[in-house]
Amino acid sequence: MAWDTLCSQDLWPRIRSASSWMPDSGSSTGTPSLEELRRLLCTCTQPTGHVDEVWPNLYVGDLYIARDKAQLSRLGISQVVNAAAGRFRINIGPKFYNDLPVDYYRVEAEDKPNFDLSIHFYPVAQYIREALNSPRGKVLIHCAMGICQSATLVLAFSMICEGMSLTTAIQTVRPHRGICPSSGFLQQLWDLDLQLGRGTGRGAEAC
DSSP, X not given: OOHHHHTOOOOOOOOBOOOOOOOOXXXXXXXXXXXXXXXXXXTOOOOOOSEEEEETTEEEEOHHHHHOHHHHHHHTXXXXXXXXXXXXXXXXXXXXXXXXXXXXXXXXXXXXXXXOGGGGHHHHHHHHHHHHHSTTOOEEEEOSSSSSHHXXXXXXHHHXXXXXXXXXXXXXXXXXXXXXXXXXXXXXXXXXXXXXXHSSSTTTTTO
């Protein structure tokens, strides 16, 4: 079974809030192979809700939570990053949130193996960091299902701004949400891991 097919399960249980942010014990600081990363992702048995808190005040969600303004208000979301495009384009924009105190950030992210999402890694990571550093900042990053584009950008944020390796980032996020970057996006994260590993320090300059 193809990797992208294996990770296309559609599960919609309840809203959950993460209670622990520590990665699994024994995490590696090196860059494993893509096959090892795929196995790591596929060990995830955590169901995927409409929205889950994967890092303090950072939420990953789907198209339903993006349109549920009442729930966004209850959660106290202050920033929304929309990473849906293509046939799953979510027809909302900044005007949709006019009645909420929400800042809107749009990423044209196609869920295609050859789409270069990496051009958005640093801008989105910096946007998330600034939002989380602001008073009462709470960020929702979403795509159609909340497992691919949005998850990829959150992993990139964890690597760029929190100094994590890709392995540690996956181990930090996956207990709180079932995530599954596509094969192309996983390759781009792997490349980012190599680039950061060659630098003088992970996350030391970008955020």
